[in-house]
Amino acid sequence: MESGSNCKKVKEGIDFPNISAIIRVFVTVQQVCAFTALTVRKLGLEGKNPIGIADLEWIFARNCEGTEQLRVFKQKWFSMGRETSWRQRRRKMKKLLAMVLTVSMTAAMVGCGQAAETTETAAESTAVETVESTAAEETATESTEESTAAEEAAGEVLSYADYVAADLDSEVTIESYVQAKQSWWEDKATVYTQDKDGAYFLYDMACSEEDYEKLVPGVKIRVTGYKSEWSGEVELMDATFEFVEGADEYIAPAVDVTDLLGTDELIDHQNQHVTFTDLTVEAAGQDADGNDVPYLYNWDGSGSEGDDLYFNVSSNGETYTFLVESYLCDKDSDVYKAVKNLQIGDTIDAEGFLYWYEGVNPHITAITVK
Incomplete structure (x- = not known):
């Protein structure tokens, strides 16, 4: 698939209601162990030391507005390569935290043997109930707002x-x-x-x-x-x-974007069906004996028959990396076989979809050797 380091993390804290109050309450009654242990299990954070204020804050910091993505591996082995988007994770996390607060308080009270309720613990219980209520209200409000926004977005088809x-x-x-x-x-x-x-x-x-x-x-x-x-x-x-029932069919004609290679205008055609003409095949890397080769299995040569094929082409003195995406065009397709028959120095025309990865990285579907 894509080359290089493909792990992106964006971490921004969210405003969870009265988090400091939650921490103070649980530290005061020494129940942070019960609360964090349950939270760790619920959030799948086993292995992180659950004891202490810093670690409790770290657990809540996991609910971040960002996306953790990993696309190094083949899609089908890792649930199509990426984790759920941050919106879904945030909604799920908030609901889960509200539920965990309630359950963990009950478990902690039983586990720690707090049989007698003092004035202090009564006040602490009230504080936690307030936090739980606020969290539940926020979750309900957010759910309503998101449902409304989704309905409005779904009702308007954008050009x-x-x-x-x-x-x-x-x-x-x-x-x-x-x-x-x-x-x-x-x-x-x-x-x-x-x-x-x-x-x-x-x-x-x-x-x-x-x-x-x-x-x-x-x-x-x-x-x-x-x-x-x-x-x-x-x-x-x-x-x-x-x-869309009753709609006419449409097949997009391929647009020649050869002259746009290396320009800022090329990205305006992103994902379109495109062609490139009079490209020169360059070395994609070297084999085990140090000889230049016209293509690689995977971007770094780590693959084998049936994996993505990466090859380099040049136009106007600049070199670009193209690939045959093996899910789109497998090892039995004409284009896969054509790339395997390329020789360094060949002049070719290529057709495909203008995919992007840190620059132009087309998914090629057809090749003609001139």
């Missing part, structure tokens, strides 16, 4: 220009036509779509296996998801879709 102008991480709805399918795994589909104005890359879109079979080139779909960005690639994540 491609409006989609481009929309903020990253905002929920959007678009209509577009399927051009190609990359993969399906565990009811998640990755699809290339395009209309007459622009193209969209739909990553991990909710899709049954039955519906995936119906996503043939030319079919129009309505998609609601979150506009996201991954190393320069703008895509729709965590999306759902429906077929």
Whole structure:
């Protein structure tokens, strides 16, 4: 898949209500052990020392507005490569924390043998109940607001220009036509779509296996998801879709973008069906004997037959990395075989989808050797 270090973490603390009050209460009654132990189990944080204020704060800091993504490995072995988006994680975390507060208080009281309630513990109990109530109210309010926002977003179909102008991480709805399918795994589909104005890359879109079979080139779909960005690639994540009944079919013609290589204008065609002409095949790396080779299995040569094929081409003195995405075009496809037959110095035309990863990184679907 993509090259280099593909792990991105953005950590920004959230404003959880009265967190300092929670810490003071549990430290005072020496019940932080029961609370954090249960929280650790619920959040899957085993291995982190759960004792102490600093570690308790660390647990809450895990509920961050950011995305933890990992795409080094093949998608199908790691649930399509990425964790759930930060919105889903944040909503789930807040609800979970509100529930954990209630359960852990009960467990801690029993475990620590607090049979007699003093004035101090009564006050502490009141403080915790207040926090729990505030958390529950916030969760309910957030859920209502998100539902309303989702309904409004789903009701408005954006033009491609409006989609481009929309903020990253905002929920959007678009209509577009399927051009190609990359993969399906565990009811998640990755699809290339395009209309007459622009193209969209739909990553991990909710899709049954039955519906995936119906996503043939030319079919129009309505998609609601979150506009996201991954190393320069703008895509729709965590999306759902429906077929637009009665719509005409559309197959986007390939646009020659050779002259745009190395320019700022090239990214305006991101994800579109494109062609490149008169490219020169360059060395992609070296084999075990130190000889230059025209392609590599995986970006670093660590793969084998059936993995992605990476190869380098040059135009106007600049070199670019192209690839055959093995989920899109497998080892039995014509383009996969064609790349394996390339020789350094060959002149070729190439066709595919203008994917982006830290710069142009097209997913090639056809090659012609001149």
